[in-house]
Amino acid sequence: MSAENPEQGFSFTDKRRVDPETGQVRQPQAGSGDTGAAEPSEAQEQAQAAAAGGRLDSDGPEVATGGEPAAETEPAAEQAEAAAQSEGAEQAQGTAQAEAPTASGAETGEGALDPENVSPANDTEAELLDHLKRINAEYAAYRMRSQREQDRAKEAGVASVVEALFPVLDEVRLARENGDVEGPFDTHVTKLFDTLAKLGVTQYGEVGEEFDANIHEALMQQPSDEVETPTVFLVMQPGYMLGERVLRAARVGVQAPAD
Structure with a gap:
């Protein structure tokens, strides 16, 4: 409204863009000075859409709620279904690719890598x-x-250690034969020989065993009518073996059969 003449009372100008009686959109008057007339308002757009919907003949597409064609919803549903199918296919392909290395690894087992089987x-x-x-x-x-x-x-390492212990082992043997090793000392001596046995070292050379030139060293020999083969009757120094290797031959006295 605008107060053009206070004496004539109130007057107003109808600026409604849609004619309330006919429902048609009014054309803006030239030179009206309304800067917003050139731009269609939200009400004008709705009126145009309603008028256009009313003029559609029976051959046109059906109008859904809000003036939008119902046919447009079908392509949207089809696109959503296609997207879901595409996503499912991609997931299946990814699963197959993830399982492929496992199957390949199963085929390349120990037997498959054997050159004799290729x-x-x-x-x-x-x-x-x-x-x-x-x-x-x-x-x-x-x-x-x-x-x-x-x-x-x-x-070789064990042999070098045992060879260095030969003098000690000989003294221990003599002390044990003379009864000088008793009590806790005898226990220590027993542990020493047990440790050597764990390393594969064995002591040999006993009176009465048959003389063997491969493992015995005869320091003296005497004839005897009591033996039929050369026999050890005296052990001067016992021998030591590491497995099948002779570290030191037993030094013995031998009795040979008399002629």
């Missing part, structure tokens, strides 16, 4: 397979050689 398909594969077999054989030989070297090194 049949070459061409000359190149045959050459590579032969090369792999040679490498496996060389590696097996290397492991065996390394193990033998380790065993020899261990045996």
Whole structure:
């Protein structure tokens, strides 16, 4: 409203954009000075949509609530269903790809990697397979050689320690034979020989055993009518063996059969 003349009372200008009687959109008057007339308002857009919906003939698409065609909802539903199917396919593909390495790993077990179980398909594969077999054989030989070297090194270490203990072991033996090792000292001596036995060291050389030049060293010999074969009758120093290796031959006196 605008007060153009106070004496004439109140007057107003109808600026409604939609005619309330006909429902048609009014055209803005030229030079009206209304800057907002050029831009359609929300009410004008709704009126235009309602008028357009009323003028649709029977051949047009059905109008849903809010003036939007109902046919537009069907493509949206189809798109949602297609997206769900695509997502399910991607998940199935990912699961298959995740299971593929497991199956492949199961096929490449210990038996599958054995060159003896592989049949070459061409000359190149045959050459590579032969090369792999040679490498496996060389590696097996290397492991065996390394193990033998380790065993020899261990045996040499034990032998060097036992050889250094020969004088002590001889004194202990003589002291035990003379009854000088008693009580707790005898216990210590027993533990010493038990420890040597755990390392594979054995003491040998007893009176009455048959003389063997491979393990005995005869320091004296005398004839005797009481024996039929050379026999040890005196042990001067016992012998020691590490496994099958003689560390020190037993030094003995031998009785030989009389002629």
